[in-house]
Amino acid sequence: MYHKAGGNGPWIFPKTIRDSMEIARELSFRYLWVDRYCIDQDDKDDQHTQIAQMELIYSSVALTIIAAAGKDPASNLPSINGTTRTKQQVLRVDSHIFAQTLPHPNWSLTHTTWATRGWTYQEGILSHRRLIFTTEQVLWECDSMNCLEALDLPLDAMHTRDRSRFRAHVPPGSFTNKSPGSVSYDVMRYVSEYYERDLSYPSDAINAMRDIFKTFVASPSKVYHICGVPVLCSVPKTELNSAPNALEQSFLRGLFWHHSEPGRRRIEFPSWSWAGWEDGKIHPEFYRPEWLFNEQFYGIGVSIEDTNGRLHRIPERPCFPAFANSVGDHAKFIHIDAWTLD
Known part of the structure; x- marks a missing residue:
């Protein structure tokens, strides 16, 4: 992680961290948050506490520095402290x-080591302001606009009249999805993007996605999850009034996630959850959107078996958050009671 130079000498940090400290000084920031130092890697209780607050941390920071140019903390941030970057080729012929x-920008970011790491997904999505260092240039992106060094763009013409954001026709920057929770149906889009990333520890499959889910829970439409399986609450009022258990039915619909390219089993989680699989690709939508809310599953009872073998019937909305927490992320079996036909 870091070490002393000897005796009472200074702490020696990896190059990416030292470059980030220089950026913080240049921008007059008093504090710099670095996960590997600000979260005690040897204290599981501290890790759990901090992980539960990452959504608050990312969404509250003044700026997130994304090191998209290197492969590890020892890499340089191009253009900082004399580090060179890939030059833009220019040819002059007469006049x-x-x-x-x-x-x-999107290609520059997605083809980096940073974009393959599972834990960095929340960092990019939940941050409101991002300073991205690529091998060619520095990019700026917030939730409303994006700028890059290589182009001098007419920002006034690209903004809406009130200057609150870019016009709809302006191409997106590095991030195409930046507002999780705004549309409940989009939950699988975020899951599918995150699913393609790598984790050092398979047991983190849901932890590294947990704060994205929290934004959906906090949204007006509310999307809960059981072991990562989305439970959408934004069904029509007529259906909520007529359905015997709306969230139970929504969980059944959440099981409509599917692979677009085959994956391999991840045994730490149940096979009925996307977290129980790795590799391949997950489709960014459920099978058919009209199947989600236009069909009723009457006479079906659904229970979740926890790790102790106890059965828990899926409750209605007021009791659901406590139920999801009690079941945990490692429930193995679903018990479904339903009519069958020969």
């Missing part, structure tokens, strides 16, 4: 100048 175009 004409031909300049090489740089990769699109």
Whole structure:
């Protein structure tokens, strides 16, 4: 992690951290949050406490620095402290100048080691302001607009009249999804993006996605989850009034997630959850959107078996949060009581 140079010498931090400290000083920030130092890696209780607050941490920071140029903390941040970066090729022919175009911000970010790590997904999505260092240039992106060094864009023309955000026709920047929870149906889009990332510890499959789910729970439409399986509450009022147990039925519909490319079993979680699989790809939508809320599952009872073998019937909305917490993320079996036909 870090070590002393010897005796009473200074602490020696990896290059990415030292470069980030320089950025913080240049921007007059008093504090710099680095997960690996601010969360005690040897204290499981502290890890659990901090993980539960990451949504608050990411959404409250003044700026998130994304090191998209390197592969590990020992890498440099291009253009900081004399570190060079890939030069933009320019050719002058007589009075004409031909300049090489740089990769699109989204391509620059998605083709990096940073974009393959599971824990960085929440960092990018939940932060409101991001300073992205790629091998070619520095990118700025917030929830409303994005800028890049290589282009001098007419920002006034690109903004809406009240200057609150870019106009709808302006191409997105590095992040195409930045507002989790705003549309309940989108929950599988975030799950599918996160699913393609790598984790050092398979047991973190839901932990590294937990704060994205929290934004859906806090939204007006409310989307809960059981072991990662979405439980959507934004069903029509007529259906809520007529359904014997709306959340029980919504959980059954949540099981409609599916692979678009085959995956492999991850035994730490149940097979009926996407967290119980790795590799391959998950489709960003359920099978058919119209199946989600236009069909009723009458006469069906659903219970979740916890790790102690006890059965828990899925309750209605007021009791559901406590139920989801008590079941935990490692329930193995679903028990379904239903009519069958020969």
